Amino acid sequence: MAKITLKGLRHSYLANPASEADWALKRLDVDWQDGGAYALLGPSGCGKTTLLNIISGLLQPTEGQVLFDGTDVTALPPDKRHIAQVFQFPVVYDTMSVYDNLAFPLRNRGVAEADVDARVREIAGMLDLTDTLDRRAAGLTADGKQKISLGRGLVRSDVNVIMFDEPLTVIDPHLKWQLRSKLKELHQRVRVTMIYVTHDQTEALTFADQVVVMNEGEVVQIGAPQDLFERPRHTFVGHFIGSPGMNVLPCEVRDGTAYLDGLAVETNNARAWTGGAGRLELGVRPEFVSLSDSGIPVRITKVSDAGRYRIVDTVHADTKIKLLIGEGVEVPGEAAHLRFDPAHTQVYADGWIVE
Numbered sequence: 001m002a003k004i005t006l007k008g009l010r011h012s013y014l015a016n017p018a019s020e021a022d023w024a025l026k027r028l029d030v031d032w033q034d035g036g037a038y039a040l041l042g043p044s045g046c047g048k049t050t051l052l053n054i055i056s057g058l059l060q061p062t063e064g065q066v067l068f069d070g071t072d073v074t075a076l077p078p079d080k081r082h083i084a085q086v087f088q089f090p091v092v093y094d095t096m097s098v099y100d101n102l103a104f105p106l107r108n109r110g111v112a113e114a115d116v117d118a119r120v121r122e123i124a125g126m127l128d129l130t131d132t133l134d135r136r137a138a139g140l141t142a143d144g145k146q147k148i149s150l151g152r153g154l155v156r157s158d159v160n161v162i163m164f165d166e167p168l169t170v171i172d173p174h175l176k177w178q179l180r181s182k183l184k185e186l187h188q189r190v191r192v193t194m195i196y197v198t199h200d201q202t203e204a205l206t207f208a209d210q211v212v213v214m215n216e217g218e219v220v221q222i223g224a225p226q227d228l229f230e231r232p233r234h235t236f237v238g239h240f241i242g243s244p245g246m247n248v249l250p251c252e253v254r255d256g257t258a259y260l261d262g263l264a265v266e267t268n269n270a271r272a273w274t275g276g277a278g279r280l281e282l283g284v285r286p287e288f289v290s291l292s293d294s295g296i297p298v299r300i301t302k303v304s305d306a307g308r309y310r311i312v313d314t315v316h317a318d319t320k321i322k323l324l325i326g327e328g329v330e331v332p333g334e335a336a337h338l339r340f341d342p343a344h345t346q347v348y349a350d351g352w353i354v355e
Protein backbone atom coordinates (compact mmCIF):
# COMPACT_ATOMS: atom_id res chain seq x y z
CA MET A 1 0.00 0.00 0.00
CA ALA A 2 1.17 3.50 -0.63
CA LYS A 3 0.34 7.16 -0.64
CA ILE A 4 0.24 8.35 -4.25
CA THR A 5 1.28 11.89 -5.09
CA LEU A 6 0.76 13.54 -8.45
CA LYS A 7 3.02 16.56 -8.68
CA GLY A 8 2.65 19.24 -11.34
CA LEU A 9 1.23 16.66 -13.74
CA ARG A 10 0.39 17.78 -17.27
CA HIS A 11 -0.29 15.77 -20.35
CA SER A 12 -0.83 16.52 -24.01
CA TYR A 13 -1.24 13.96 -26.77
CA LEU A 14 0.21 16.56 -29.18
CA ALA A 15 3.92 16.96 -29.85
CA ASN A 16 3.84 20.74 -29.55
CA PRO A 17 0.88 21.85 -27.41
CA ALA A 18 0.21 25.53 -27.97
CA SER A 19 -3.09 26.55 -26.35
CA GLU A 20 -4.76 25.42 -23.10
CA ALA A 21 -7.15 23.29 -25.14
CA ASP A 22 -4.21 21.17 -26.36
CA TRP A 23 -3.71 19.70 -22.87
CA ALA A 24 -5.73 16.59 -21.95
CA LEU A 25 -4.56 17.18 -18.35
CA LYS A 26 -3.98 20.85 -17.63
CA ARG A 27 -2.18 20.73 -14.29
CA LEU A 28 -2.75 18.34 -11.43
CA ASP A 29 -1.45 18.28 -7.88
CA VAL A 30 -3.24 15.53 -5.98
CA ASP A 31 -2.43 13.38 -2.94
CA TRP A 32 -4.19 10.02 -2.66
CA GLN A 33 -3.80 8.95 0.97
CA ASP A 34 -2.77 5.42 1.80
CA GLY A 35 -5.85 3.24 2.31
CA GLY A 36 -8.35 5.84 1.04
CA ALA A 37 -11.50 5.08 -0.95
CA TYR A 38 -11.52 7.57 -3.81
CA ALA A 39 -13.78 8.16 -6.76
CA LEU A 40 -12.56 9.95 -9.84
CA LEU A 41 -15.70 11.53 -11.24
CA GLY A 42 -16.19 13.56 -14.39
CA PRO A 43 -17.91 13.66 -17.77
CA SER A 44 -16.68 11.81 -20.82
CA GLY A 45 -13.45 13.28 -22.20
CA CYS A 46 -12.41 15.11 -19.00
CA GLY A 47 -9.18 13.11 -18.71
CA LYS A 48 -9.99 10.24 -16.32
CA THR A 49 -8.50 7.47 -18.46
CA THR A 50 -5.44 9.60 -19.25
CA LEU A 51 -4.88 10.06 -15.52
CA LEU A 52 -5.34 6.34 -14.74
CA ASN A 53 -2.91 5.40 -17.47
CA ILE A 54 -0.33 7.80 -16.06
CA ILE A 55 -0.72 6.34 -12.56
CA SER A 56 -0.47 2.77 -13.86
CA GLY A 57 2.54 3.59 -16.06
CA LEU A 58 0.94 2.90 -19.45
CA LEU A 59 1.45 6.55 -20.34
CA GLN A 60 4.37 8.89 -19.60
CA PRO A 61 3.18 12.38 -18.61
CA THR A 62 4.43 15.31 -20.67
CA GLU A 63 5.36 17.10 -17.43
CA GLY A 64 5.36 16.33 -13.72
CA GLN A 65 5.91 13.36 -11.47
CA VAL A 66 4.11 10.37 -9.96
CA LEU A 67 5.36 9.45 -6.48
CA PHE A 68 4.55 6.31 -4.45
CA ASP A 69 5.33 6.97 -0.79
CA GLY A 70 7.59 9.81 -1.84
CA THR A 71 9.57 7.74 -4.37
CA ASP A 72 9.50 8.92 -7.97
CA VAL A 73 8.02 6.13 -10.13
CA THR A 74 7.32 8.28 -13.22
CA ALA A 75 9.76 6.28 -15.34
CA LEU A 76 8.84 2.82 -13.96
CA PRO A 77 6.97 0.42 -16.28
CA PRO A 78 3.50 -0.84 -15.23
CA ASP A 79 4.68 -4.25 -13.99
CA LYS A 80 7.04 -2.61 -11.49
CA ARG A 81 4.34 -0.45 -9.92
CA HIS A 82 2.27 -3.13 -8.17
CA ILE A 83 -1.10 -1.88 -9.29
CA ALA A 84 -4.23 -3.95 -9.79
CA GLN A 85 -6.74 -2.79 -12.37
CA VAL A 86 -10.35 -3.81 -12.88
CA PHE A 87 -11.78 -2.78 -16.23
CA GLN A 88 -15.28 -2.21 -17.61
CA PHE A 89 -15.39 -5.68 -19.09
CA PRO A 90 -14.54 -8.75 -17.00
CA VAL A 91 -11.07 -10.15 -17.60
CA VAL A 92 -11.43 -13.85 -16.83
CA TYR A 93 -10.10 -17.07 -18.29
CA ASP A 94 -13.29 -18.86 -19.34
CA THR A 95 -11.75 -22.33 -19.44
CA MET A 96 -10.34 -22.10 -15.93
CA SER A 97 -12.28 -22.67 -12.74
CA VAL A 98 -13.24 -19.71 -10.59
CA TYR A 99 -10.63 -20.90 -8.09
CA ASP A 100 -7.84 -20.94 -10.68
CA ASN A 101 -8.87 -17.54 -11.98
CA LEU A 102 -8.54 -16.06 -8.49
CA ALA A 103 -5.29 -17.92 -7.85
CA PHE A 104 -3.73 -16.82 -11.15
CA PRO A 105 -2.25 -13.43 -10.08
CA LEU A 106 -0.69 -15.10 -7.00
CA ARG A 107 0.70 -18.18 -8.77
CA ASN A 108 2.06 -15.85 -11.43
CA ARG A 109 4.11 -14.14 -8.74
CA GLY A 110 5.36 -17.40 -7.25
CA VAL A 111 3.31 -17.28 -4.03
CA ALA A 112 3.42 -20.58 -2.08
CA GLU A 113 0.42 -22.85 -2.79
CA ALA A 114 -0.73 -22.90 0.85
CA ASP A 115 -0.82 -19.10 0.92
CA VAL A 116 -2.60 -19.04 -2.44
CA ASP A 117 -5.28 -21.34 -1.08
CA ALA A 118 -5.83 -19.30 2.08
CA ARG A 119 -6.04 -16.02 0.20
CA VAL A 120 -8.30 -17.34 -2.58
CA ARG A 121 -10.76 -18.74 -0.06
CA GLU A 122 -10.75 -15.53 1.96
CA ILE A 123 -11.46 -13.34 -1.07
CA ALA A 124 -14.04 -15.81 -2.45
CA GLY A 125 -15.81 -15.63 0.91
CA MET A 126 -15.91 -11.83 0.81
CA LEU A 127 -17.37 -11.88 -2.71
CA ASP A 128 -19.87 -14.71 -2.11
CA LEU A 129 -18.05 -16.88 -4.66
CA THR A 130 -17.23 -19.80 -2.36
CA ASP A 131 -19.96 -22.06 -3.81
CA THR A 132 -18.74 -21.47 -7.35
CA LEU A 133 -15.00 -22.05 -6.80
CA ASP A 134 -14.98 -25.40 -8.63
CA ARG A 135 -17.11 -24.22 -11.55
CA ARG A 136 -15.74 -23.12 -14.86
CA ALA A 137 -15.84 -19.34 -15.22
CA ALA A 138 -17.50 -19.68 -18.64
CA GLY A 139 -20.81 -20.65 -17.04
CA LEU A 140 -21.14 -17.54 -14.91
CA THR A 141 -23.30 -14.49 -15.56
CA ALA A 142 -21.75 -11.08 -16.35
CA ASP A 143 -21.90 -9.96 -12.73
CA GLY A 144 -20.41 -13.28 -11.57
CA LYS A 145 -17.55 -12.78 -13.99
CA GLN A 146 -17.04 -9.20 -12.91
CA LYS A 147 -16.87 -10.41 -9.30
CA ILE A 148 -13.98 -12.64 -10.38
CA SER A 149 -12.28 -9.61 -11.92
CA LEU A 150 -12.75 -7.73 -8.66
CA GLY A 151 -11.43 -10.77 -6.78
CA ARG A 152 -8.34 -10.93 -8.97
CA GLY A 153 -7.65 -7.30 -8.09
CA LEU A 154 -8.18 -7.88 -4.39
CA VAL A 155 -6.37 -11.18 -4.00
CA ARG A 156 -2.84 -9.77 -4.19
CA SER A 157 -1.41 -8.45 -0.96
CA ASP A 158 1.45 -6.60 -2.69
CA VAL A 159 -0.60 -3.92 -4.44
CA ASN A 160 -0.11 -0.19 -3.93
CA VAL A 161 -3.51 0.68 -5.30
CA ILE A 162 -6.50 -0.97 -6.96
CA MET A 163 -7.98 1.05 -9.80
CA PHE A 164 -11.51 0.38 -10.99
CA ASP A 165 -12.37 1.81 -14.41
CA GLU A 166 -16.19 2.00 -14.67
CA PRO A 167 -16.44 -1.57 -13.32
CA LEU A 168 -20.23 -1.75 -13.24
CA THR A 169 -20.89 -0.80 -16.87
CA VAL A 170 -21.86 -4.35 -17.92
CA ILE A 171 -23.80 -5.17 -14.75
CA ASP A 172 -27.61 -5.29 -14.77
CA PRO A 173 -29.03 -2.18 -13.10
CA HIS A 174 -30.74 -4.16 -10.34
CA LEU A 175 -27.45 -5.88 -9.41
CA LYS A 176 -25.39 -2.70 -9.55
CA TRP A 177 -26.31 -1.54 -6.08
CA GLN A 178 -25.39 -4.95 -4.65
CA LEU A 179 -21.91 -4.91 -6.15
CA ARG A 180 -21.49 -1.27 -5.23
CA SER A 181 -22.19 -1.87 -1.57
CA LYS A 182 -20.03 -5.01 -1.73
CA LEU A 183 -17.08 -2.95 -2.95
CA LYS A 184 -17.54 -0.43 -0.18
CA GLU A 185 -17.63 -3.23 2.39
CA LEU A 186 -14.52 -4.82 0.84
CA HIS A 187 -12.64 -1.56 1.08
CA GLN A 188 -13.46 -1.37 4.75
CA ARG A 189 -12.06 -4.88 5.23
CA VAL A 190 -8.90 -4.75 3.10
CA ARG A 191 -8.05 -1.03 3.44
CA VAL A 192 -6.07 -0.83 0.22
CA THR A 193 -6.06 2.52 -1.58
CA MET A 194 -8.81 2.31 -4.17
CA ILE A 195 -9.54 4.66 -7.05
CA TYR A 196 -12.92 4.16 -8.64
CA VAL A 197 -13.37 5.89 -11.99
CA THR A 198 -16.86 6.75 -13.09
CA HIS A 199 -19.02 9.37 -14.74
CA ASP A 200 -21.97 8.30 -12.55
CA GLN A 201 -22.43 10.47 -9.47
CA THR A 202 -24.44 7.82 -7.57
CA GLU A 203 -21.61 5.31 -7.93
CA ALA A 204 -19.02 7.89 -6.89
CA LEU A 205 -20.93 9.20 -3.90
CA THR A 206 -21.85 5.78 -2.50
CA PHE A 207 -18.39 4.25 -2.88
CA ALA A 208 -15.99 7.03 -1.98
CA ASP A 209 -14.91 8.77 1.20
CA GLN A 210 -13.31 11.40 -1.03
CA VAL A 211 -14.45 12.32 -4.52
CA VAL A 212 -12.05 13.89 -7.02
CA VAL A 213 -14.16 15.81 -9.53
CA MET A 214 -12.59 16.53 -12.91
CA ASN A 215 -13.70 18.74 -15.77
CA GLU A 216 -11.83 19.59 -18.97
CA GLY A 217 -8.49 18.23 -17.79
CA GLU A 218 -8.60 19.91 -14.38
CA VAL A 219 -9.44 18.79 -10.86
CA VAL A 220 -12.19 21.19 -9.81
CA GLN A 221 -12.77 19.85 -6.30
CA ILE A 222 -11.66 17.09 -3.95
CA GLY A 223 -13.98 16.48 -1.05
CA ALA A 224 -16.32 14.26 0.90
CA PRO A 225 -19.71 13.75 -0.78
CA GLN A 226 -21.29 16.15 1.71
CA ASP A 227 -18.76 18.93 0.92
CA LEU A 228 -19.54 18.60 -2.77
CA PHE A 229 -23.19 18.94 -2.02
CA GLU A 230 -23.05 21.74 0.54
CA ARG A 231 -20.20 23.84 -0.74
CA PRO A 232 -19.35 23.21 -4.38
CA ARG A 233 -16.09 25.04 -5.10
CA HIS A 234 -16.97 25.39 -8.77
CA THR A 235 -20.30 25.87 -10.53
CA PHE A 236 -19.47 22.75 -12.56
CA VAL A 237 -19.50 20.65 -9.35
CA GLY A 238 -22.78 22.24 -8.29
CA HIS A 239 -24.34 21.46 -11.61
CA PHE A 240 -22.83 18.01 -12.21
CA ILE A 241 -23.59 16.66 -8.73
CA GLY A 242 -27.16 16.67 -7.49
CA SER A 243 -30.39 15.93 -9.22
CA PRO A 244 -31.46 18.44 -10.31
CA GLY A 245 -28.15 20.32 -10.06
CA MET A 246 -27.46 23.67 -8.45
CA ASN A 247 -29.15 26.81 -9.82
CA VAL A 248 -26.47 29.07 -11.31
CA LEU A 249 -27.87 32.58 -11.80
CA PRO A 250 -26.23 35.73 -13.18
CA CYS A 251 -25.71 38.38 -10.48
CA GLU A 252 -23.93 41.58 -9.53
CA VAL A 253 -22.13 42.34 -6.29
CA ARG A 254 -22.05 45.88 -4.84
CA ASP A 255 -20.69 46.86 -1.44
CA GLY A 256 -20.66 43.29 -0.19
CA THR A 257 -24.22 42.46 -1.26
CA ALA A 258 -25.27 40.26 -4.18
CA TYR A 259 -28.09 41.36 -6.47
CA LEU A 260 -30.18 39.20 -8.73
CA ASP A 261 -31.80 41.42 -11.35
CA GLY A 262 -31.54 44.37 -8.95
CA LEU A 263 -32.98 42.47 -5.94
CA ALA A 264 -30.69 42.04 -2.94
CA VAL A 265 -30.00 38.37 -2.09
CA GLU A 266 -28.34 37.35 1.16
CA THR A 267 -25.36 35.01 0.63
CA ASN A 268 -22.62 33.51 2.77
CA ASN A 269 -19.71 35.00 0.83
CA ALA A 270 -20.56 38.18 -1.15
CA ARG A 271 -18.62 40.21 1.43
CA ALA A 272 -15.43 38.40 0.37
CA TRP A 273 -15.71 39.70 -3.21
CA THR A 274 -13.00 42.29 -3.68
CA GLY A 275 -13.99 43.33 -7.17
CA GLY A 276 -12.27 42.96 -10.50
CA ALA A 277 -13.26 41.61 -13.85
CA GLY A 278 -15.08 38.32 -14.19
CA ARG A 279 -18.47 36.72 -14.63
CA LEU A 280 -20.40 36.75 -11.35
CA GLU A 281 -23.02 34.13 -10.54
CA LEU A 282 -25.11 33.04 -7.60
CA GLY A 283 -25.21 29.34 -6.79
CA VAL A 284 -28.01 27.81 -4.76
CA ARG A 285 -29.22 24.22 -4.81
CA PRO A 286 -32.95 23.55 -5.39
CA GLU A 287 -32.97 21.97 -1.90
CA PHE A 288 -32.17 25.40 -0.40
CA VAL A 289 -34.82 27.40 -2.28
CA SER A 290 -38.27 27.71 -0.74
CA LEU A 291 -41.61 29.38 -1.40
CA SER A 292 -42.09 32.56 0.56
CA ASP A 293 -44.50 35.47 1.01
CA SER A 294 -41.96 37.95 -0.25
CA GLY A 295 -38.60 37.74 -2.00
CA ILE A 296 -37.87 37.00 -5.62
CA PRO A 297 -41.04 37.14 -7.72
CA VAL A 298 -41.34 34.19 -10.12
CA ARG A 299 -43.76 32.48 -12.44
CA ILE A 300 -44.20 28.73 -11.95
CA THR A 301 -43.80 26.92 -15.27
CA LYS A 302 -43.81 23.24 -14.32
CA VAL A 303 -44.26 20.90 -11.35
CA SER A 304 -42.88 17.35 -11.62
CA ASP A 305 -43.35 14.55 -9.16
CA ALA A 306 -40.09 12.97 -8.01
CA GLY A 307 -41.30 10.56 -5.35
CA ARG A 308 -40.93 12.03 -1.87
CA TYR A 309 -40.74 15.58 -3.21
CA ARG A 310 -41.71 17.66 -6.25
CA ILE A 311 -39.42 19.62 -8.56
CA VAL A 312 -40.84 23.06 -9.28
CA ASP A 313 -39.54 24.96 -12.32
CA THR A 314 -39.92 28.71 -12.10
CA VAL A 315 -38.78 31.72 -14.06
CA HIS A 316 -37.83 35.22 -12.89
CA ALA A 317 -37.52 37.60 -15.86
CA ASP A 318 -35.46 35.32 -18.17
CA THR A 319 -33.75 33.40 -15.37
CA LYS A 320 -34.86 29.84 -14.63
CA ILE A 321 -34.81 28.77 -10.97
CA LYS A 322 -35.66 25.29 -9.68
CA LEU A 323 -36.74 24.36 -6.19
CA LEU A 324 -37.77 21.19 -4.39
CA ILE A 325 -40.82 21.05 -2.20
CA GLY A 326 -41.98 18.36 0.19
CA GLU A 327 -45.17 16.32 -0.04
CA GLY A 328 -47.30 18.39 2.34
CA VAL A 329 -46.50 21.80 0.82
CA GLU A 330 -49.10 23.41 -1.42
CA VAL A 331 -47.92 24.80 -4.74
CA PRO A 332 -49.51 28.19 -5.45
CA GLY A 333 -51.01 28.99 -8.87
CA GLU A 334 -48.76 30.67 -11.35
CA ALA A 335 -47.23 33.53 -9.32
CA ALA A 336 -45.01 32.97 -6.31
CA HIS A 337 -42.04 34.36 -4.40
CA LEU A 338 -38.84 32.52 -3.60
CA ARG A 339 -36.38 32.70 -0.73
CA PHE A 340 -32.81 31.37 -0.86
CA ASP A 341 -31.29 29.97 2.33
CA PRO A 342 -28.40 32.45 2.94
CA ALA A 343 -26.18 29.79 4.55
CA HIS A 344 -26.29 27.79 1.31
CA THR A 345 -26.24 30.59 -1.26
CA GLN A 346 -22.87 31.64 -2.59
CA VAL A 347 -21.27 33.88 -5.17
CA TYR A 348 -19.00 32.47 -7.89
CA ALA A 349 -16.57 34.48 -10.04
CA ASP A 350 -15.70 32.92 -13.40
CA GLY A 351 -17.05 29.63 -12.06
CA TRP A 352 -14.95 29.51 -8.86
CA ILE A 353 -16.36 30.16 -5.42
CA VAL A 354 -15.47 33.56 -3.94
CA GLU A 355 -13.54 33.19 -0.67
Ligand SMILES: Nc1ncnc2c1ncn2[C@@H]1O[C@H](COP(=O)(O)OP(=O)(O)OP(=O)(O)O)[C@@H](O)[C@H]1O
Nearest residue numbers: 013014024042043044045046047048049050051199
Ligand atom coordinates in the same frame (compact mmCIF):
# COMPACT_ATOMS: atom_id res chain seq x y z
N1 LIG B 1 -4.67 8.40 -27.60
C1 LIG B 1 -5.13 9.65 -27.69
N2 LIG B 1 -4.69 10.50 -28.64
C2 LIG B 1 -5.14 11.77 -28.72
N3 LIG B 1 -6.05 12.30 -27.88
C3 LIG B 1 -6.53 11.52 -26.91
C4 LIG B 1 -6.11 10.15 -26.76
N4 LIG B 1 -6.76 9.61 -25.70
C5 LIG B 1 -7.55 10.61 -25.21
N5 LIG B 1 -7.41 11.74 -25.91
C6 LIG B 1 -8.09 13.03 -25.66
O1 LIG B 1 -7.76 13.44 -24.35
C7 LIG B 1 -8.89 13.98 -23.65
C8 LIG B 1 -9.15 13.16 -22.40
O2 LIG B 1 -9.56 11.84 -22.75
P1 LIG B 1 -9.77 10.66 -21.69
O3 LIG B 1 -10.01 9.41 -22.47
O4 LIG B 1 -8.65 10.68 -20.72
O5 LIG B 1 -11.10 11.13 -20.97
P2 LIG B 1 -12.13 10.27 -20.06
O6 LIG B 1 -12.57 11.21 -18.99
O7 LIG B 1 -11.47 9.01 -19.64
O8 LIG B 1 -13.31 9.98 -21.06
P3 LIG B 1 -14.26 8.67 -21.14
O9 LIG B 1 -15.08 8.67 -19.89
O10 LIG B 1 -15.05 8.92 -22.38
O11 LIG B 1 -13.33 7.49 -21.25
C9 LIG B 1 -10.04 13.94 -24.66
O12 LIG B 1 -10.11 15.20 -25.27
C10 LIG B 1 -9.62 12.89 -25.66
O13 LIG B 1 -10.14 13.16 -26.93
